[in-house]
Amino acid sequence: MRKLLNTLYVTSPNTYLSLDGENIVILKDEAEALRVPLHNLEGIIAFGYTGASPALMGACAMRNIALSFMKTSGKFLGRVVGEVKGNVTLRKTQYRLSEDEGESHKIAKSFILGKIYNARWVVERATRDHGARLDVDKLKGVCQTLANALKLVEKSQDLEQLRGFEGEAAAQYFRVLDDLILQQKDDFYFNSRNKRPPLDNVNAMLSFVYTLLAHDTAAALETVGLDPYVGFLHRDRPGRISLALDLMEELRAVYADRFVISLINKREVNDGGFTRMENGAVIMDDDTRKAILKAWQSRKQDEIRHPFLQEKMEWGLVPYAQAMLLARFIRGDLDGYPAFMWK
Amino acid sequence: MEYQEEDFLLLSGIQHFVFCKRQWALIHIEQQWQENLRTVEGGILHEKTHDNTIKEKRGDLIISRSMRIFSRTLGITGTCDVVEFHKSRDGVTLYGREGRYKPVPVEYKRGKPKQGNADVLQLCAQAMCLEEMLLCDTTEGYLYYGDPKHRLKVLLDEEIREQVKAICQEMHELYDRRYTPKVKPTKSCKACSLSELCLPKLCKNPSALAYMKKTISEIEVDK
Numbered sequence: 001m002r003k004l005l006n007t008l009y010v011t012s013p014n015t016y017l018s019l020d021g022e023n024i025v026i027l028k029d030e031a032e033a034l035r036v037p038l039h040n041l042e043g044i045i046a047f048g049y050t051g052a053s054p055a056l057m058g059a060c061a062m063r064n065i066a067l068s069f070m071k072t073s074g075k076f077l078g079r080v081v082g083e084v085k086g087n088v089t090l091r092k093t094q095y096r097l098s099e100d101e102g103e104s105h106k107i108a109k110s111f112i113l114g115k116i117y118n119a120r121w122v123v124e125r126a127t128r129d130h131g132a133r134l135d136v137d138k139l140k141g142v143c144q145t146l147a148n149a150l151k152l153v154e155k156s157q158d159l160e161q162l163r164g165f166e167g168e169a170a171a172q173y174f175r176v177l178d179d180l181i182l183q184q185k186d187d188f189y190f191n192s193r194n195k196r197p198p199l200d201n202v203n204a205m206l207s208f209v210y211t212l213l214a215h216d217t218a219a220a221l222e223t224v225g226l227d228p229y230v231g232f233l234h235r236d237r238p239g240r241i242s243l244a245l246d247l248m249e250e251l252r253a254v255y256a257d258r259f260v261i262s263l264i265n266k267r268e269v270n271d272g273g274f275t276r277m278e279n280g281a282v283i284m285d286d287d288t289r290k291a292i293l294k295a296w297q298s299r300k301q302d303e304i305r306h307p308f309l310q311e312k313m314e315w316g317l318v319p320y321a322q323a324m325l326l327a328r329f330i331r332g333d334l335d336g337y338p339a340f341m342w343k
Numbered sequence: 344m345e346y347q348e349e350d351f352l353l354l355s356g357i358q359h360f361v362f363c364k365r366q367w368a369l370i371h372i373e374q375q376w377q378e379n380l381r382t383v384e385g386g387i388l389h390e391k392t393h394d395n396t397i398k399e400k401r402g403d404l405i406i407s408r409s410m411r412i413f414s415r416t417l418g419i420t421g422t423c424d425v426v427e428f429h430k431s432r433d434g435v436t437l438y439g440r441e442g443r444y445k446p447v448p449v450e451y452k453r454g455k456p457k458q459g460n461a462d463v464l465q466l467c468a469q470a471m472c473l474e475e476m477l478l479c480d481t482t483e484g485y486l487y488y489g490d491p492k493h494r495l496k497v498l499l500d501e502e503i504r505e506q507v508k509a510i511c512q513e514m515h516e517l518y519d520r521r522y523t524p525k526v527k528p529t530k531s532c533k534a535c536s537l538s539e540l541c542l543p544k545l546c547k548n549p550s551a552l553a554y555m556k557k558t559i560s561e562i563e564v565d566k
C-alpha cells in the first residue's frame with residue numbers, strides 16, 4: 001500500500017504560507033514560524049484568514065499535495081487542484097454512469113449499505129464494550145432495525161427509495177448516538193443533527209470532523225483520477241464535492257462519529273473549549289480545534305486490516321483504498337463497488 | 344499501414360508491455376504513473392524533426408546521443424541513448440558528413456541483464472526506427488549493462504523483428520479500444536512498481552458484490 005504521509009493543519013489565523021525551495025514556510029507576523037519539507041506532506045489544510053503564495057500553490061499542484069482552505073469553523077472554502085490526473089476515459093465513464101439513474105442507484109446502494117452496516121457496527125460494539133452502563137435492549141433494538149434496513153436497501157429499486165430507507169436508518173442511528181456518550185454528559189449531548197450552524201458541542205465537533213474527512217476523500221478521488229464533484233448518490237450541485245460526500249457515507253459512523261465520541265469519553269475535549277453565541281450557535285476555540293486535529297492525525301496512523309483487500313493499512317489510507325476500488329469498478333475490473341464494511 | 348504522428352506510442356512502453364500488458368495499459372493508456380510521461384511524450388510528438396546534434400567523432404565512428412526516433416509503420420516514437428555510426432561501404436550518407444555510415448543503436452541499462460527479452464525487443468525497435476528514418480539496414484545493436492559493466496552484442500534477426508511488429512500492433516489495438524487488460528497475477532507482480540495501483544490481490548476476492556452479501560449475511564450469525 002501507498003505510504004501515509006502527513007497532513008499539515010495550519011490553525012493560527014493571520015499566517016502566510018510560502019514556498020522556499022522544497023519547503024513550505026509558515027510566516028507569522030513576517031517571521032518564520034514553521035518550516036516543513038514538502039515531500040513529507042500529503043495535504044495541507046489552512047483554517048481561518050490564511051494567505052498562500054502562488055508559488056506554494058503551484059508546488060502543491062505539481063506534487064499532488066491537496067491544499068484546502070477552510071473557515072475556522074471548519075467550513076470548506078476551496079482548494080488548489082493541479083492538472084487533472086489519469087485518463088479522460090475513466091472520467092467519461094464516471095459521468096456516463098452518474099447520468100444513468102439505474103447505474104447510479106447500484107453504486108449508491110453500495111455506499112449506503114456500507115454506511116448502515118458501519119453505523120450498526122458502532123452501536124453493536126458499544127453494547128459489547130459498555131453493556132453494563134447502557135440500555136442494551138434499546139441499542140439491540142436499533143441494531144435489529146438497522147439490520148432490517150440493510151435488507152430493504154438491498155431490495156431498493158431506485159435512488160428515491162434508497163434515499164428514503166437511508167433517511168430512516170440515519171434517524172434510528174442518531175436516536176442512540178447520545179447513548180454512546182458516557183462521560184461529561186451534561187456538556188456533551190446529542191439530540192439531532194444540526195449544522196448551519198451547529199447548536200451544541202457534539203454537532204460542532206461532528207461538522208468539523210466531517211469536513212476533515214471530506215477533504216481526505218476528495219483528495220483520494222482526485223489522486224486516482226476520479227472527479228470528486230460528480231456523484232451518484234449526491235447529485236451535482238455547483239461547488240459541491242458530491243462524489244467525495246458519497247464516498248464519505250460509509251466512513252462517517254465508523255471513522256468520524258466514533259472518533260468524536262471517543263474524544264468526549266476520554267475527556268480530550270471539555271465544555272470550556274466551546275463558546276455559545278447569542279443565537280445558540282456553538283463555536284470551538286482554537287485549543288479545542290488543535291486537540292482534535294492532533295488526535296485525528298494520530299488516529300489516521302492506527303493500523304487496521306482492510307476487510308475487502310485483506311491487507312494491513314493505516315486508517316488514514318482507507319479513503320484512498322476506497323477511491324481506488326471505486327475507480328477499479330468504474331473501469332470494469334470489479335463487478336461492483338465494495339463498500340468499506342468494518343468488522 | 345502507416346500511423347499518424349498523434350497516434351504514435353512510446354517505444355519505451357515495449358518493455359512495460361513485455362513485462363505485463365496491464366502494467367503497460369495502466370501507464371500508457373490510463374497514465375496512472377510517471378509524473379512526466381505526458382510531458383515527455385508531448386515533447387517528442389511535437390518535435391517535428393529529430394535532434395541529431397552529433398557530439399563526438401572518433402576516427403571512423405560518430406557517436407550521437409539522445410537521438411529522437413520514430414517509425415510510421417510501427418507507430419512508435421522514442422529516444423535512442425546512443426547511436427553509433429560506423430563508417431561502412433554498405434552504409435548510407437548522413438546529413439553534413441562525408442562517406443557512408445551504418446547506424447548501430449546502443450541502449451544503456453543501469454542494472455543487470457533482465458530475464459526475458461524486453462531489452463532486446465526495445466533495441467530492435469530502435470533499430471527498426473533508424474532503418475525507416477535513414478533508409479538503411481541495421482544488423483546489430485548493443486546493450487550496455489551497468490552491473491557488471493559490459494556490452495552485449497545483439498543480432499537483429501527476422502524472428503525478433505516479427506515479435507516487435509506483433510507487439511506494436513497489439514499495443515495499438517489495445518490503445519484504440521482504451522482497454523486495460525484484467526489482472527492476471529503472475530510472479531511479475533512481486534517486482535511490479537504499479538502493484539499498489541493495479542491491486543493484483545483483487546483476484547483473490549474477485550466479486551465485490553459477493554463480498555458485500557456475505558459480510559451483511561454474517562450479521563445474523565453473531566447474534
Ligand code: SF4
Binds near residue numbers: 364366541
Ligand atoms: S501488479 Fe501484476 S498484473 Fe498488475 S500491473 Fe503489475 S505485473 Fe501486471
